[in-house]
Each structure stands twice: as structure tokens, then as C-alpha cells.
Amino acid sequence: MIKIELPDGKVIEITEGTTVKEIAASISRSLEKNAVGAIFNGEIIDTLTPISKDGKLKILTSKDPESLHILRHSAAHILAKAVKRIFGDENVKLAIGPSTEEGFYYDFDLTEPISEEDLEKIEAEMNKIIKEKEPFKREVVSREKALSLFKNDPYKTELIKELPDDEEITIYWLGDDFYDLCKGPHVENAGAVKAVKLLSVAGAYWRGDSKNKMLQRIYGTAFWKKSHLEEYLTRLEEAKKRDHRILGKQLDLFSIHDEAGPGLVFWHPNGAILRQTIEQWTEEEHRKRGYQRIYTPQLMKADLWKTSGHYNFYKENMFFVPVVEHDEEERLGNEEIPLTPKEIERATWYAVKPMNCPGHILVYKSQPRSYRDLPIRYFEFGTVHRYEKSGSLHGLLRVRGFTQDDGHIFCRPDQLKEEIQHVLDYVMELLSTFNLDYVINIGTKPEKYIGTDEQWEHATNSLIDALKEREFNYNIVEGDGAFYGPKIDIAVLDAIGRKWDGPTIQVDFNLPERFDIHYVDKDGEKKRPVLVHRAIMGSIERFIGLLIEHYAGLFPLWLAPTQVVIIPVSDKYLDYADKIYKILKEQKIRVKLDDESGKVGYKIRKAETQKIPYMVIVGQKEAESGTVSVRSKKEGDIGTLKLDEFINKLKSEIENKI
Structure with a gap:
């Protein structure tokens, strides 16, 4: 029992x-x-x-959100069976088919490519299987039987051979003619999958490695009820309208160029204004909270990252370069100026920084510190570079080069909880300013970590206590901490409810020890400070990508790259329009004068497309009365206003961040 x-x-x-x-x-x-x-x-x-x-x-039950994992994993098997039925067993080799947060996918190695047009007939075949209500059956098999069953499936064979000797191997049958290597879980029969939809087909390297064969990945989603599926598809259509990559081009905010490198962002003038506005506000908020801004180098010796531990735990995500010192210059090794064997032998290896923390620690370490100095709060708009697989790159939301509003707090243990709460307060102000929804997770000790179990327990409890005292709801995500300490991750929800990494707070007892930093306590003894890593927005690129989608490109006035456009109804009123333009410019309003030839209707449609919050239309009546005719992108036609009245309205919206 x-x-x-x-x-x-x-x-x-x-x-x-x-x-x-x-x-x-x-x-x-x-x-x-x-x-x-x-x-x-x-x-x-x-x-x-x-x-x-x-x-x-x-x-x-189906009311529990976790149950969708079971449903969608089952839908992936139904998809695999449908593909085999349509294209034939001999033409299909199965790779993997997991559930995801949004649905499921399955990777196939097929003798012929699948097109978007094929999805309709595959989905129809899936619905036939669902109507047949064939049961899922779990079977435990020996390693020998598993290898025999999948002898013609190289991907399954590879997975089986990698399983530990003592691990139970299971397959799941769907009916009597389809089986798959799988741990589960699954529904009892295919008929439980009431609402399924195939969404797209794409290429995907086996195991995400570009050195491996390119497979065909079919994406889909499933829900317990058709009404839930319809709601999701509606949200998906809305998300397409809000796609930051499309809006970024339409609003001339940013671009990414293959010739420069994947995942590297170029900010255009409009995007630069948007980014600078957010950064200026963020910097003011940091200073209010006692932070000191610093700058640290982009390129630092590889040995520094060995001291920090990043080299051992993170090197596959870092960019390294050998630097050879010459008499009067340094040369970077590349294909066009290859290093000789002797140069390589005496080269010093540097790393492009993937994180800012070692640089901040060196600034702290540059002079003696007293307990009276603590807490010390540094922050930096630190640009970092991390290797992301090309298949995972996604506009601004997942890039290789990005900037963080990164900060580090050096404090005494007795100050730790209060410092965490101060950061939480700042994060909540940020999220409320932009009206963003979020989910709070605590990541605990991962499989690979540094430091003692006692340090991890102390750090984790500090995070939990800080959240409890502020009465925040949170989830514990076991094993999701950084290698150097536990963390609070605040996932920001996008326009269709997907979660993206945002603000983070990480407690670290380990790097202070590795870098041997200390402060002199009131008893005259040297003590280790506690280090808090924190980012309020996280990646600025990702945060702006989320804002573009959140606002569907129609930014609140204080963020809009162009806040007002002035449209004269004809060239006769250009002088008056120019007068209004200069007055608004003096009031620090971001204003443009549309003095191009063309019909008023065309100019209005252009301003609508550019999602400019306010249009000021001036003609004879406005010129004679010294007024402006105002049209709001959000409110529609406001009517005729005195210029001072309009300026006061603009300033009020900007100040209150409406």
C-alpha cells in the first residue's frame, strides 16, 4: 500500500x-x-x-489550465497519425511532437514538402480520427523492443539510445495502427479533442541545430471547447494586426539587416525618439530612487568571465574574440585579416559582454566600502550580446544584441528584504504606467549552481517574504533560478496573452565571494555584501516590441514619435500653419508640418496610417480667428480650439502619461 x-x-x-x-x-x-x-x-x-x-x-478536469497540456499533446499524436495516413508510412519519419503554451507542433521528415494548402486536408483527416474515438493506450516496453519498433525511425532511435539505462521506456498507441515513443500524458481517446486547428507549417532543424537536417514543423492548437478555440483565433487575428514587425516598418521605427547580422536592431529616427523618451523617463525614476548611473566596457577579458562563472555556465551563449597586441595597435582576428599561429598563441581572448554584473562589481571593488555606504545602487543602459539560434529570433522580442536598464544593488543582509521591496514598487509603477498585465514567478535552485544550500535557502526566502509582505500572488517554478541565485521573474503578457520575459530581481550571495568584495562593518570586520541583480524593463528592445503590440502602434501622447501633425487645407494657409508649428515646437511638442502638395483627404489618411495622435487642420476660418481645428486619433473630431487651450490639453496628457 x-x-x-x-x-x-x-x-x-x-x-x-x-x-x-x-x-x-x-x-x-x-x-x-x-x-x-x-x-x-x-x-x-x-x-x-x-x-x-x-x-x-x-x-x-478540463477546467484546470494544466489540462490543456494533456489535450494538446494528444492532438500532436493525432496530427502525426493523420500525416502518416495521407502521405504513407514509408514517406514519413517522425521526430518530436510536444505541447506548447499556445498549442502544439510536430516535426516530420518527409519525402515531399508540405505546403500551407496541405494543412486543410491534414486537419480534415485529424477530425476523422477524432470522430473514430480511438483510444490512447500506454505500454511499457524494453529497450530492445523500443529499438525494434522504431528501427526505421532514425530520430526516435537516437532518442531511445540517449535514455538512461534505468529509465522506464513507454510508447502510446492511438488505435491499433499507430504508436509513438512518448512519456505522455494523453486523453483517454481521440474523441476528447473537441476543437483543433492547424495554424502553419515551417522549417525546423532537428534538435534546433543548424548542422542537422531541416525538418517540416506543423503548428496547431487545441481547446476543450470550440468557443475557446474561436476566441483564441480571434485573438490571433488581432495579434496579426498588432505584429510589431509589421507596425515597425509601417511607422518607420526599426529594421534588421541580414548583411549586418541576424538579431541586430537598427533604430530609425522615429524609433530612436520612442526609445529615448522611455530611457529618459527611466533614468529620472532611477535617480529618484537613489541609483547612480555608470558605464562599463563592451569587451572584457575572458578570464573575467571565468571568475564570474559565466564562462563555465554560459559560454555557449557568448561571443569571443582573440585580441593581439601590436606595437602601436590592436588587431581583431577575422577571415579577412587572419591571425598567424604565433599571433593566436600570444592572443588575449576577450568576450563581448553578455551581462553587466561583472563590470558593476569591478566599480564597487575600485575603492574601500563602509557599512555606512550601503546600500549602493548602480544602474546602466548596458548593451549586451548573446547568441540565440537563428530559428528563435523574432523581431524585437528575441534578438542577439539588446540593451537592459540593468542595475545592481550592493547591500547588507539586514537591508535585503527592503531593497527587494523597493525594486518591486518600482516595477509595479512601470507596469501600471504602461497598463501592462503580468505574472510573477519565483525561480528556485537549478540543477547546476554555485554557492551553498544555506545561501540559496536564505536568498529564496528573502524573495518570498518580500512578495508576501506586498501581498503579491506568485508561482514557484522549481529549478528556474540563475546559476548564481534564485530570482523573481515578472512575465509581461502581450496582446493575446503570451508571456514574455520582463522585469527580474535576482539575489546573489555567490558573485561577491567569487570577486572577493566586502565592506567594513561597524565592528571593524570585513563582511560580504549581498548582491541584487535587477532589471526593470529587462530588454529595452523586447519591452518596446511589446509596447508596439500593446498599443497597436497608437502610442499615448508622451511616447508618440510625432505628437501633432499640422495640415493646411491649401498652400494659402502655409504661413499660418508654419506659425502654429513654431509655437508648438517652442513648447517642446513633437510636431510636423505637412507642407507637401496634395489633397487634404490624402494628408489625413497618411496621418491616420502613421498613427499620429493629433491632427491640426487649418484653413481660412482658423487663420482669421487664430484657432485650430483638432482631430484626435482616439477621440475623433474634437472641433475648434484656441491654441492655448490645445497646448494645455497636450501638456496635461503628456504630464499625466495618458
């Missing part, structure tokens, strides 16, 4: 090997009918899974 703890704290005893379905039946008929899976000791499993050890069990 084994003991199972239920969510209400009740402990029941069951026979080893009892399935989730049988446990649900022992609790109630209703639960047996509605159970679609469970969470057992933190892992999502299906109703077919036997329980073989003590643990905590939460039985899931």
Missing part, C-alpha cells in the same frame, strides 16, 4: 499500481467522469498512469 495526499490535505491509501482513473472513481462518480489527468509530485500525468510511490496528487 502507498499513501497519497490530496489537495485538501486528506491522505488516502491505495494499492501500488492503481491508476489515476481508479483513484478518481474511488472519490466520486463525477470526478471519475470528468478526470482528464493529474498532477503527481509536480508532474502532469494522464488517467492511464499507474501510481507506484507515495506523493501528492491533484486530479485534473
Whole structure:
């Protein structure tokens, strides 16, 4: 017999090997009918899974958000079976087909390419399989049988050979003619997948490695109810309208050029104004909160990153370059000016910084510190570079070069909780200023880490206590901490509810020790400070990408690159328009005068496309009365206003960040 703890704290005893379905039946008929899976000791499993050890069990129904993982993983298998039916077993080799936060995908190696037009017939075949209500069946197999079953599937064979010798190998059958290497979980039969939609097809390298074969990936999504699927598809259509890559081009904000390198952003004048406005506001807010701005180099010796630990834990994501010192110059090694073997032998290896923390630590270490000096708060608009696989790059949201509003707080242990709370307060002000929704997660100790268990426990409890005292809701994400300490990650939700990395707060007891930094305490003894890594926006590029989509390109007045455009109804009123232009310019309003020849209607449509918040249209009536006719992108036609009245309206909106 084994003991199972239920969510209400009740402990029941069951026979080893009892399935989730049988446990649900022992609790109630209703639960047996509605159970679609469970969470057992933190892992999502299906109703077919036997329980073989003590643990905590939460039985899931379709009302639980975690149940979508089971549904979508099942839909991926239905997709694989449909593709095999249509294209033939001999023409299809299966790779992997996981669920994702938004849906699912499956990677295929096919003898012929799949087009967008093929998705309709594949989806139709999936719906046939769903109507057949074929059961999913779990089977534990030996390594030998698994290798035999998948002898013609090189991708599955590779995965099987990598499994530890003591790991249980399972396959899932869908009906009697389809099986897949899989841990689960799955629904009981295909008929449970009520609402499924295939979305797109794309290329994907096996295991994300460009050295491997390019496979074909089909993306889809599934929901328990058709109404939920329809809502999601509506949100998806809305997201397309808000796509920051499309709007970035339309509004002339930024561009990315292959000839310069993937994932490297060029800010155009409009985008530069938007970014600079946010940075200026952020800098003012930092200074209010006692931060001192610093600058650190882009290129630093590789040995520094060995001291910090980044070299051992993060080097695959870093860019390195050998630097050879000459009598009067330094030369970077590249293909056009190759280094000789002797030069390589005496080269000093540098790294393009992927993070700002070692530089901030060196600034702290540059002079003696007293307990009276703490906390010391540094911040920097630090540009960093990290290697991201080309397939994962996505406009501004995932890049290789980006800037962080990065800060580091050096404090005494007794100041730690208060400093974390100050950062949380700042983050909440930021999110409320831009009216952004968010989710708070605490990442705990990962598999690879530095420091002692006691330090990790102290740091993690400091984060939890700070959140509890501010009465924030949060989730614990086991193993998601940085290698040097636990963290609070605040995921920002985009226009369709997807989560993106945003603000972060990380407690670090380790780097102060690795860099041997200290302060002199009141007892005259040297003590280690606690280091808090924090970014308020996170990546400025990603944050602006989210804002573009959040506002659908129609920024609030204080952020808009062009706040007002003046449109004279004919050239006869250019002088008056120019007068208004100069007055607004003197009032520090970002204003443009559309003095091009053309019809007023065309100029209005152009301003609409450029999403300029206000249009000022002037003609004879306005010139004679010294007024302006105002049209708002948000409010429509406002009517005729005195110029002072209009300026006051603009300044009020800018000051209040409306």
C-alpha cells in the first residue's frame, strides 16, 4: 500500500499500481467522469498512469489550465497519425511532437514538402480520427523492443539510445495502427479533442541545430471547447494586426539587416525618439530612487568571465574574440585579416559582454566600502550580446544584441528584504504606467549552481517574504533560478496573452565571494555584501516590441514619435500653419508640418496610417480667428480650439502619461 495526499490535505491509501482513473472513481462518480489527468509530485500525468510511490496528487478536469497540456499533446499524436495516413508510412519519419503554451507542433521528415494548402486536408483527416474515438493506450516496453519498433525511425532511435539505462521506456498507441515513443500524458481517446486547428507549417532543424537536417514543423492548437478555440483565433487575428514587425516598418521605427547580422536592431529616427523618451523617463525614476548611473566596457577579458562563472555556465551563449597586441595597435582576428599561429598563441581572448554584473562589481571593488555606504545602487543602459539560434529570433522580442536598464544593488543582509521591496514598487509603477498585465514567478535552485544550500535557502526566502509582505500572488517554478541565485521573474503578457520575459530581481550571495568584495562593518570586520541583480524593463528592445503590440502602434501622447501633425487645407494657409508649428515646437511638442502638395483627404489618411495622435487642420476660418481645428486619433473630431487651450490639453496628457 502507498499513501497519497490530496489537495485538501486528506491522505488516502491505495494499492501500488492503481491508476489515476481508479483513484478518481474511488472519490466520486463525477470526478471519475470528468478526470482528464493529474498532477503527481509536480508532474502532469494522464488517467492511464499507474501510481507506484507515495506523493501528492491533484486530479485534473478540463477546467484546470494544466489540462490543456494533456489535450494538446494528444492532438500532436493525432496530427502525426493523420500525416502518416495521407502521405504513407514509408514517406514519413517522425521526430518530436510536444505541447506548447499556445498549442502544439510536430516535426516530420518527409519525402515531399508540405505546403500551407496541405494543412486543410491534414486537419480534415485529424477530425476523422477524432470522430473514430480511438483510444490512447500506454505500454511499457524494453529497450530492445523500443529499438525494434522504431528501427526505421532514425530520430526516435537516437532518442531511445540517449535514455538512461534505468529509465522506464513507454510508447502510446492511438488505435491499433499507430504508436509513438512518448512519456505522455494523453486523453483517454481521440474523441476528447473537441476543437483543433492547424495554424502553419515551417522549417525546423532537428534538435534546433543548424548542422542537422531541416525538418517540416506543423503548428496547431487545441481547446476543450470550440468557443475557446474561436476566441483564441480571434485573438490571433488581432495579434496579426498588432505584429510589431509589421507596425515597425509601417511607422518607420526599426529594421534588421541580414548583411549586418541576424538579431541586430537598427533604430530609425522615429524609433530612436520612442526609445529615448522611455530611457529618459527611466533614468529620472532611477535617480529618484537613489541609483547612480555608470558605464562599463563592451569587451572584457575572458578570464573575467571565468571568475564570474559565466564562462563555465554560459559560454555557449557568448561571443569571443582573440585580441593581439601590436606595437602601436590592436588587431581583431577575422577571415579577412587572419591571425598567424604565433599571433593566436600570444592572443588575449576577450568576450563581448553578455551581462553587466561583472563590470558593476569591478566599480564597487575600485575603492574601500563602509557599512555606512550601503546600500549602493548602480544602474546602466548596458548593451549586451548573446547568441540565440537563428530559428528563435523574432523581431524585437528575441534578438542577439539588446540593451537592459540593468542595475545592481550592493547591500547588507539586514537591508535585503527592503531593497527587494523597493525594486518591486518600482516595477509595479512601470507596469501600471504602461497598463501592462503580468505574472510573477519565483525561480528556485537549478540543477547546476554555485554557492551553498544555506545561501540559496536564505536568498529564496528573502524573495518570498518580500512578495508576501506586498501581498503579491506568485508561482514557484522549481529549478528556474540563475546559476548564481534564485530570482523573481515578472512575465509581461502581450496582446493575446503570451508571456514574455520582463522585469527580474535576482539575489546573489555567490558573485561577491567569487570577486572577493566586502565592506567594513561597524565592528571593524570585513563582511560580504549581498548582491541584487535587477532589471526593470529587462530588454529595452523586447519591452518596446511589446509596447508596439500593446498599443497597436497608437502610442499615448508622451511616447508618440510625432505628437501633432499640422495640415493646411491649401498652400494659402502655409504661413499660418508654419506659425502654429513654431509655437508648438517652442513648447517642446513633437510636431510636423505637412507642407507637401496634395489633397487634404490624402494628408489625413497618411496621418491616420502613421498613427499620429493629433491632427491640426487649418484653413481660412482658423487663420482669421487664430484657432485650430483638432482631430484626435482616439477621440475623433474634437472641433475648434484656441491654441492655448490645445497646448494645455497636450501638456496635461503628456504630464499625466495618458
